[in-house]
Amino acid sequence: MAQMRGQGSYGIGAPNPFGGPSEDKSESSPLDAIREQTSKIEDLLDTVSEPIKPFLPAIGRFLIVVTFLEDALRIITQWKDQLLYLHDYRHIPNGVTHLFLLVNVIAMLTCSTLVIIRKHTVYAVSGLIGVVITQALGYGLIFDLNFFLRNLSVMGGLIMVLSDSWVRKTKAFAGLPQLEEKDRKMYFQLAGRVLLIFLFIGFVFSGEWTIGRIIVSLLGFVSCVMVVVGFKAKFSATLLVVILSVFNILVNNFWTLHEHHPHKDFAKYDFFQILSIVGGLLLLVNSGPGQLSIDEKKKVY
Secondary structure (H helix, E strand, O other), rough: OOHHHOOHHHOOOOOOOOOOOOOOOOOOOOOHHHHHHHHHHHHHHHOOOOHHHHHHHHHHHHHHHHHHHHHHHHHHHEEEEEHHHHHHHOOOOHHHHHHHHHHHHHHHHHHHHHHOOOOHHHHHHHHHHHHHHHHHHHHHOOOOOOHHHHHHHHHHHHHHHHHHHHHHHHOOOOOOHHHHHHHHHHHHHHHHHHHHHHHHHHHHOOOOOOOOHHHHHHHHHHHHHHHHHHHOOHHHHHHHHHHHHHHHHOOOOOOOOOOOOOHHHHHHHHHHHHHHHHHHHHHHHHHOOOOOOOOHHHHHH
């Protein structure tokens, strides 16, 4: 069926081969109109971003792990404060606290470096996801909703790193049978897309409601739905990158706070976490949504 599709899918707008009346091409659905407009925007974005396209995967991978690099640096520079918190407030025995911090620092630095240089990606991603889980348990943040949603999005970015590495491997060995790996990549791309949008859910349900916040929330909600179902995923992911980047600079501007401001560390932590999610969205822009998406299905039908 795929080879029969031309400009008018399913023969719509094309002359009837049996001599009957043809359909009016002007009668297009709202979905077709949205697709046409977003396609024009995507073409424009492709043209503008052409010079940086070769570097987009590397930028995405770096941004995804930058929160782990910052966290490792923060633990090293605030070693005594971290030990004090874990011992006095979390009631973790001395010795175990040292081991906990040391293992986390080594894992974050090692696994982040492996992700950046694209070596042993499966082990690196698994290690960083392990860090996210152990820190949530160690610092007692597992039941903090915003922390939970943000870290789901960070894990979504890490899963995008994993699927991106499989995309590259598939291209490198094109023509060889890799059905199992192809299926695995397909489901991981879907999981990564779904997890990436949880940060925005946390944004919607936190803070005071204003006109600007309502507008941004509506735009973000529509973009998130488009990312999840894979409809014009590159365009919607780009829109989310813009929204999150502007939000990050305006709200999490830790560099404007005094060195001893009580919210400085929190703002810095949030800033780098959002950078990680932006990195995951950039990988989505680069590699596409995968086979389990409307974008891919429309190519077949």
